[in-house]
Amino acid sequence: MSDRKTLQIQKISGHPGPVPGAGTQRQEQVCKLIDTTTCIGCKACEVACVEWNDMPFQPTMFDNTYQTMPDTNWNYWNLIKFNEVSHEDGSFQWLMRKHQCMHCADPGCLAACPADGAIVQYRNGIVDFQEENCIGCQFCVSGCPFNVPKFNPSTKKVYKCTLCSDRVGQGLEPACIKACPTGCLHFGTKDDMLMIANKRVTQLQQHAGLKDAGIYDPQTIGGTSVVYILHDATNPEKYGGLPKNPRIPLSFTLWKNWFKPLGLIASMMTFAGVILHYVTEGPRRVQPQPPVKEIDGGEAKKEN
Amino acid sequence: MATSSQRFQGQPDHLINRLGLTVVYVGELLRHRAYTRFLHWAYGIFFFLALLSGFGIYMPWIFRWFTPLFGGGAMTRMLHPWFGLGFVFFFGLQALNWALPMKWGPGDTRWMKRLNDYVTNRDTVEPPDVGFFNGGQKLMFWEIVCGSIAYVITGVIMWFPEIFGGVAVAVSYVIHDVSALVMLAGIFIHIYLSTIGEPGTMQAMTRGTVSEAWAWTHHPAWFKEVTGRDPAQALAEARRTRTPAIPQ
Numbered sequence: 403m404s405d406r407k408t409l410q411i412q413k414i415s416g417h418p419g420p421v422p423g424a425g426t427q428r429q430e431q432v433c434k435l436i437d438t439t440t441c442i443g444c445k446a447c448e449v450a451c452v453e454w455n456d457m458p459f460q461p462t463m464f465d466n467t468y469q470t471m472p473d474t475n476w477n478y479w480n481l482i483k484f485n486e487v488s489h490e491d492g493s494f495q496w497l498m499r500k501h502q503c504m505h506c507a508d509p510g511c512l513a514a515c516p517a518d519g520a521i522v523q524y525r526n527g528i529v530d531f532q533e534e535n536c537i538g539c540q541f542c543v544s545g546c547p548f549n550v551p552k553f554n555p556s557t558k559k560v561y562k563c564t565l566c567s568d569r570v571g572q573g574l575e576p577a578c579i580k581a582c583p584t585g586c587l588h589f590g591t592k593d594d595m596l597m598i599a600n601k602r603v604t605q606l607q608q609h610a611g612l613k614d615a616g617i618y619d620p621q622t623i624g625g626t627s628v629v630y631i632l633h634d635a636t637n638p639e640k641y642g643g644l645p646k647n648p649r650i651p652l653s654f655t656l657w658k659n660w661f662k663p664l665g666l667i668a669s670m671m672t673f674a675g676v677i678l679h680y681v682t683e684g685p686r687r688v689q690p691q692p693p694v695k696e697i698d699g700g701e702a703k704k705e706n
Numbered sequence: 707m708a709t710s711s712q713r714f715q716g717q718p719d720h721l722i723n724r725l726g727l728t729v730v731y732v733g734e735l736l737r738h739r740a741y742t743r744f745l746h747w748a749y750g751i752f753f754f755l756a757l758l759s760g761f762g763i764y765m766p767w768i769f770r771w772f773t774p775l776f777g778g779g780a781m782t783r784m785l786h787p788w789f790g791l792g793f794v795f796f797f798g799l800q801a802l803n804w805a806l807p808m809k810w811g812p813g814d815t816r817w818m819k820r821l822n823d824y825v826t827n828r829d830t831v832e833p834p835d836v837g838f839f840n841g842g843q844k845l846m847f848w849e850i851v852c853g854s855i856a857y858v859i860t861g862v863i864m865w866f867p868e869i870f871g872g873v874a875v876a877v878s879y880v881i882h883d884v885s886a887l888v889m890l891a892g893i894f895i896h897i898y899l900s901t902i903g904e905p906g907t908m909q910a911m912t913r914g915t916v917s918e919a920w921a922w923t924h925h926p927a928w929f930k931e932v933t934g935r936d937p938a939q940a941l942a943e944a945r946r947t948r949t950p951a952i953p954q
Contacts, residue, residue: 516763517779518770537779539763540867544875553868558780651876657883662765665887672891676898683827686904688919690944 431527432570433592434579435599436500437631438641439606439615440586443468443482443498450581451480451502454566474501476554479563480578483642499630499641500578500587503550503563505529507624510650511562513658514545527592527627528565536560547623547648565627592627599631606633622647728914735921735932737910742803746911749796753893756789760886787865794854801851807838808847813927817841830923834937837927846892853885860885919944 411421448470452459457478462471469484485497509529512521520535521542531542531551538558542551551560566576574580575589588598599617606615616635619625630644638644726740738746759782762772776782813835823829824842832840839847860878863870870878900907906920918940921929926937933940 516766518766537783539783543867544872653876653879657880669887669890672894676894685902686827688906689831689923689941691919
């Protein structure tokens, strides 16, 4: 990004008029758009994720649904969540939601992390774990409103979806996007994705009779770099643990940013206090010393 | 010799007491036997290990230089709970050792009300009802007991978040910090009063003895109990016969 900026032409010799392309802005924030209305639950994205990230596959559990395994794992970052929802009129609906890291603009994991450099957010919006700096405390798990980071007990590190930051850095789309056969996954700038999403939502509302259709881009955490189109945006909970208003616990915002430093200062004030006490009041001395002669005569010892 | 320490420390033939010799010279009183001192320094070491390793996790943007002391961030995080358990184990033994003399009494409530006279040194000697421990010492002891319980409960929750869940961790995180901040404030007062704040106190935890004058100054009721002499009278006598002061 920045190298492209530095090589933008600023002046041109012998050229009439302004520099072509001057003042153009590059939209930096990337976004993954997931249209749950066209997802068929084929798991191609799951396989692509495991393959690209070269992760060992582990035995899974069949729980009588169209879901690969109960939850994501340290080596399984991308899971199609399957939810069967019954309606009042007796009909039912199968909801497929591709679950992975949401890459929040205001990431709870990053706020909670106490390790220097273990979690970074790139300017393009991708939130990435740097496992070599991870200390394995798992506070990020507690800070995440989507229950995304997963702990590997053998390496004592936490892992999650990188939004294929390695591919995106090279101008490629994430592996899951590349594998999707229905076109329900899109990747581009956030503005472009929101434009596509809005168009699709209008289509769903006007032509598919889904009047509650909408975009899931929760503003309580400043928006996300993974955006959903939902059939029913009024109740995201029914898509399997998608909170309507995700929030970072106050422990990792209010407490960590404000009360921790203040508490430490307050605690250190006692250090200043005892020094001040020594200077102003002085020590409490023994009243008065025992007579000298008694000590001098006291060669005798007593043992416990 | 019959001391109140023997009264509540019921195992004079404890292994550590037999290994650690406590020599009581004339003009001194036995304050803490070897077992008590061993426990004190054991949990003291674990306290500082836990404190320093905890600091690196508490506020890494200031205290990240503590983590290399313990072998890097991951190692610090791995060791911290064990340091904490070491502290709680040895302090737990001390709590059993001291539970009786630390019992709160009406004299301790009176002591707390006179705290201002204590801090400003208006009382040159303690009130005559101050026994083996004064109210402040008891307050600190029970604070550490409560704090340790809070440490263990919240610490185990944060140690095994997969069992207890994210909300429990977020709550524990705050309680664990508060407990640490209170103890950090306490340790400054503790170290100050046991060294330069009240000269002559430190040897109670090193050699295990204190001077008689120290005893009637800071713990008159204990002095009376151990020696059978009236502390006020002993003080007056010492004032009368006082010859050039002994270096401390």
